Amino acid sequence: MSIKRSLTSVPVKLSTFMMLFFILMGTQVFAANPEVSDSEEAISAGKSIFNANCRSCHRLDQKNVGPALRGVTDRHSIDWTKSFIRNSQALIASGDAEAVAIYNEYNQLVMPSHEFLSDDDLMNLLAYVEYGDKADATAAAAGEGGAVAAGGAGVPSEYLTIILGVLVVVLLLILVVLGLIISVLTRYLKSQPLEEDDKEFLEQKFEFKKILRSDAFLVIVTALVIAFVAKTALDELYTVGVQQGYAPKQPIAFSHALHAGQYEIECQYCHTGVEIGKSANIPSANICMNCHMHIQNVDGKDGISPEIAKIYAAVDNNQPIEWVRVHNLPDLSYFNHAQHVAVGGVECQTCHGPIEEMEVVYQHSSLTMGWCIDCHRQTDIRADGNEYYDKLVQLHSGSKNALKVKDIGGLECAKCHY
The missing domain is CATH 1.10.287 (Helix Hairpins)
Known part of the structure; x- marks a missing residue:
């Protein structure tokens, strides 16, 4: 059961932090190893493993926290690579020259072992590393200039x-x-x-x-x-209980732009309940420490940064971090994250906005009843490959219009109000 969970977006340990972190630096121009499968099935399975265990620190074609991974089987043997992934510390302890060199190059940071991954899992992972998402290589070659050009579209509000x-x-x-x-x-x-x-x-x-x-x-x-006067009064009445734009100061200056944006850590890694329960869960200090037991400073400065020191203090004193809730719904409303994220396939940004760009998190959407109802009226049901909707799709087969949330009870009062 633990292996199955590790291959989905639900994380195990912080294998995410440095999965394959030390796997070879080197040129990104390579001839992929013929022993690695290039089938779509293997690449897809490998992508799930990569996203669950590696993505927070690695990219395929450019350096991030760890090195670029594509071409690793051309730079090392497959057996060596699999041994390093499974237990890098055992390989280092054995005196393997290449493993020791990589360990020293990265300031002797420790990568957790991944012995829960089977041979098939590892080969699928390598299939994705070598053949998956080739579009990323083009994006990496374009460099920052392309990103600036793409981001330059649009007219700023000041203009x-x-x-x-x-x-x-x-x-x-x-x-x-x-x-x-x-x-x-x-x-x-x-x-x-x-x-x-x-x-x-x-x-x-x-x-x-x-x-x-x-x-x-x-x-x-x-x-x-x-x-x-009438318009002002109506506007004020309509905004009672609406906190759009609310951005409270948090006890620790946590940047989503850095973690979710630059390092692309999955939302589900910290907010563990988003796919399995009503609440997304605010992460505990232990989740923070999975990464920050290895990363203690910022911007290359020596010593522990003041904000990271607050995490250590919370753990040492066995006190929770008192995060300030940003998104609040009235008690009379019911919302289930798992229903929307796991079943409905709704992206986090749909409700929370460009969270990966926020230095300080704020409430992006109004979260009013009208806003929710409009979404239920306009959103198509993602029924492909989802057995949950098979019966509903069958009942809706006589209609020429796409199956929407409103067609499966999304506008019923009792759906959101007890």
Whole structure:
């Protein structure tokens, strides 16, 4: 049972931290070992193992926390590679020159053993390492320049504000020009022979006080004030209980941009309950220590960083880290993470936004009832390969429209309200 769990997104130990961490540095131009299968089935199975145990520290075609892995079987024998993956410390203790060299090169960091992986598991892992996700190699070759170019699309909100300001200035200039034109035309007409009525019209004076005292002006101003007050009151009423944008200060300055973004640690590694229960679970200090018993500093500085020191203090004092909850639903609402993530296949970013880009986590979505209902109305059911939906798909087969959440009771009150 432990092996089966290790091959899915549910992590075992922190094999994630340094699975294959020390497997050879070297050139990334290689001829893949013919002993490694290139079948889609083996690559797919290997990808699951890689994501569960290696992805937090490794990429296939570029360095991350650990070295790039593609081509490892060209740089080492398969038997040596499998021995290193299973128990790197045993190989180092035996005096193996290559293992010792890698161990010393990476500051003698310890990689946990992975003896739970069978030979078939290891060969599938190597199949993915050698043949999987070839598109990653192209992305790595493109370098940071390509990433900057791709990220440059779109107009920042600051620019939009400047554009609107320029438009307002242009409108004011147009009004000034119209005023000058009227002044010039008035002077010209006064110099011409005109009838008495026309002269009287041209010579009449503009009295601003009369406009301010007119009934029409008072009605317009009163209507605008009432409309503004009513709109403000309605907006405030609609935001009661809505915490969109809420970003509380946490006891430890944890960066999702670093962990989930740069290092691509799976959300499920820290939030262990997201696929098996109602709550996603806030990670304990022990989960943090799986990595930080090896990583103690930041930016190459000596000593333990102040934020990481807080984790050590929590463990030493046997006290939980008092994280501040960001996403809050009212007690009258029921939401089950496992139902959405494991069964529905909903990505974390669908509700939580670009979490991998957040230095400080904030509530991205409104999480209102209307927001949830709109999602249930628009979202197609991912029924392919999911036996949970077989009967529902069969019942819906007579319809020409795609099966959506609303078609399986997603709009029923009792689904979310007890």
